[in-house]
Every structure is written in C-alpha cells, then in structure tokens.
Amino acid sequence: MSNLDEPSGQLEILMEYMRHGIVIYDREERICLINRHVSRLFAFPAQNVASGDTLASYIDCVGRAVGWPAARRAAVLNNHREWLSEGCSKTLDHHYDDGKVLEISFHPLPSGGAVLTFVDVTHERNLRSIGDRRDVLTLEAKVMLQRVGRIASDTRIVALNASMEAARLGNEGRAFAAVAEEVRGLSRQTSEVLVEIERINEASLRLS
Structure with a gap:
C-alpha cells in the first residue's frame, strides 16, 4: 500500500500543500501534527519540532526563533492553558520588527487540546x-x-x-x-x- 492510500499519509500531503501553518496538540499537550509551513513562517529548522514533542518545547523553539525572552515564552504557554480552560477560539496578530504580520488562530478541540493556524497576512494588513x-x-x-x-x-x-x-x-x-x-x-x-x-x-x- 502506498503512502497515498493511508489516511495518515493523505493528511500529511494535504498539510504540506496548505497555505496555513498548522499545529495540533492534544489534552496532554503533545504535538499530534505540525506542517512544514510553521517552520518556514517562524524561520526555524523543521526537524526542531515534530509530532510527539510537547507544547512547551514547541513554544520554546518558536520563541527562540523570533527572539522572545524566557519570560515571554512562559507567558505564551500560560496563555494557551488559560485559553483551553476558557474553551473559546482566539485570533491575534503577531508583528515582526521587519513589518511582517502573522495572524495566529487558536481553536480548542472538544476532546482537549487545540488547533493552531498561522497565516502571513502582511499584504492584507x-x-x-x-x-x-x-x-x-x-x-x-x-x-x-x-x-x-x-x-x-x-x-x-x-x-x-x-x-x-x-x-x-x-x-x-x-x-x-x-x-x-x-x-x-x-x-x-x-x-x-x-x-x-x-x-x-x-x-x-x-x-x-
């Protein structure tokens, strides 16, 4: 059976061709799925974060790539936990010093965990x-x-x-x-x- 015939293989291919960066993590804060577009948007090596890694290690990787201090990385992790407890979707813009703008969306899952999406909206903004x-x-x-x-x-x-x-x-x-x-x-x-x-x-x- 080829990779295309497997649901997981089809999902991986779909994720690669999505315009959005996407991260999905479960109720245990384990990364279930992440596409390469995330690493391209935040400019870190794709192999630095993979399925099975923790949400904390993912945020640490992103934070280091964009220059967040340790306190900022800890605050972002805490935000995720607060949003999960609220059970509400969130959308916010992340502004880079060079003028690039990412729209970041947070969508909680009924089973716990959440879906994160990232879109470069610099042109639109x-x-x-x-x-x-x-x-x-x-x-x-x-x-x-x-x-x-x-x-x-x-x-x-x-x-x-x-x-x-x-x-x-x-x-x-x-x-x-x-x-x-x-x-x-x-x-x-x-x-x-x-x-x-x-x-x-x-x-x-x-x-x-």
Whole structure:
C-alpha cells in the first residue's frame, strides 16, 4: 500500500500543500501534527519540532526563533492553558520588527487540546492600513473643501457689496464695478470646481 492510500499519509500531503501553518496538540499537550509551513513562517529548522514533542518545547523553539525572552515564552504557554480552560477560539496578530504580520488562530478541540493556524497576512494588513489612511486623507480634504466653499461664498457677498457701491458712485465707480464682476465670476468658477472635487471625493470614499 502506498503512502497515498493511508489516511495518515493523505493528511500529511494535504498539510504540506496548505497555505496555513498548522499545529495540533492534544489534552496532554503533545504535538499530534505540525506542517512544514510553521517552520518556514517562524524561520526555524523543521526537524526542531515534530509530532510527539510537547507544547512547551514547541513554544520554546518558536520563541527562540523570533527572539522572545524566557519570560515571554512562559507567558505564551500560560496563555494557551488559560485559553483551553476558557474553551473559546482566539485570533491575534503577531508583528515582526521587519513589518511582517502573522495572524495566529487558536481553536480548542472538544476532546482537549487545540488547533493552531498561522497565516502571513502582511499584504492584507498593509492594504488595510493604506485604505484607512486614504479614508482619513479624503475626509480631511472634505473638511478643507468646505472651508474653501465658505470662502467662495463670502467672496460673492463681498463682490455683491462692491457692485452696489459701484452703482452708487455712478460713472466714477465703473472700474470698481468691473473688478467686482470679475471677482464674482472667479467665485462662481471656484464653486463649480468644488462641486466636482466633492463628487470625486465621494466616489473615492465609496470605493474604499
């Protein structure tokens, strides 16, 4: 019988081709299954952790690979035990100094023990960060446009007052009236541009 015909062999092959790193340990805190993607994600030799090893030795291996001090490794082991006692799934991000982000999920098993999954989500988190920053900048631009709109409105009022004053002055106010009309025209053009920019901003927010 080939390895492919055995359930355990099929599972090992499936684990190798999974995008996720995965670790399964039992109620005795013994590693039942670990795929090579875990060692690739945490950058330690695959042979350093194997089925039959303890959860403590696995966390120690990972901790040494990523630079955790002994106290941090002990805290992580304690977290696992607390999560098991709570019986709730957990998901958290682990951030590396070089900017890489791993999403780590913890899922308790009914029979005891848990399933851990690890996914490199650096690209997704970077996109989310860029999108959030774009939203903030778009909203800031919207506030600025509102201020410019108020300035344009005030300018129209000034131009109207200037036109009224020019009319009162008669012939002596003709030059004044021409300037006032030009200011009114610029204000109107500014308002039209603001409407178009506002439309573009709203479209950008909807896309994001």
